[in-house]
Amino acid sequence: MKKVMILFGKSNWEKAKPFSNKDYQYSYEYFYSLCKKNKIQMYRASYEWYDYKKQLFKYAWIYEGAGGKWKRVFNIKPNLIYDKTKARLEVYHKKELISEHYSFINDLGFTRLIDDKFITSLLFAQWSKKSWLIKNQSELREVLPKLKSTKIVLKPLSESGGKDVQIIDRKTAAKIKIEKENIAQEFIDSSHGVPDVSKGMHDLRLVFVNDKLIYAYIREPKEGSFLANLAQGGSLIIVPKEKLPKSLRPIITYANEVFATFEPRIYSIDFMFDENKRPWIVELNSMPGLFFTPEEKPYMLEMYKELLAVFEKSLKKLK
Secondary structure (H helix, E strand, C coil), rough: CEEEEEECCCCCCCCCCCCCCHHHHHHHHHHHHHHHHHHHHEEEEEEHHCCCCCCCCEEEEEEECCCCCCEEEEECCCCEEEEECCHHHHHHHHHHHHCCCCEECCCHHHHHHHHHHHHHHHHHHCCCCEEEEEHHHHHHHHHHHCCCEEEEEECCCCCCCCCCCCCEEECCCHCCCCCEEEEEEEEECCCCCCCCCCCCCCCCEEEECCCCCEEEEEEECCCCCCCHHHHCCCCCCCCHHHHCCHHHHHHHHHHHHHHHHHCCCCCEEEEEEEECCCEEEEEEECCCCCCCCCHHHHHHHHHHHHHHHHHHHHHHCCC
């Protein structure tokens, strides 16, 4: 049976549990069981559990199947690694060392490319608000005259889940404390909704496996917030693919063309529509979640089957 390792972030093995959230646990158990039926044993490990001298993972978790439990296992050499770590420079370096001995999905070059918000704003310049790199208050003051909106958006270069994103009033922007590299952009007023889909503030996420759009959903922020990420309290509404605005088609076509060199690739694109119904790319994400909310459950099996097909095809190439 082939071995596929899902690689995640920092974790203390002595205190580790496979999951603290039962809903996340259910999604992974379902996926692991599906893979095992297709002769792939799934593992779950932190990049911190890798032994660089022995070139193996000292510890990992496996799921023993329906009615079973999560079990600790040791000294694992996977055939393939599915990367689910967060975008941080320290982690990239360690993954590169691991990749000298193991194949990754996604390709680490692809991950570095689309997790960098500044680079993707250049790559998709036609559909992105111009980004300005800033490292401190002085640099922010210099770019403020170039930003015309009454609100300014500050984003870390490579965080996800809306972490450390700030939406600030331009009148007080110069007083904002900046301690690391960010990008500054004009604010997109998404309060007019998505054409023929929704009427309120939003972002719209499209999830892809290679060229195939698997599913799409709108996230709406909680009252009093501009951030629609579920991690920030946003709500979720599935959008049938046939209802997506036609204005997204050239962007999807372009993304498929520009990323064609990377296969397999699993990623998402987040959009907002402004008051003129024009779509803007907010960010891309190389690691859409394996957890599915109740609203997403009808699409869960399709996504899992696509992932399974990616694993099977990649494993055959490794022979």
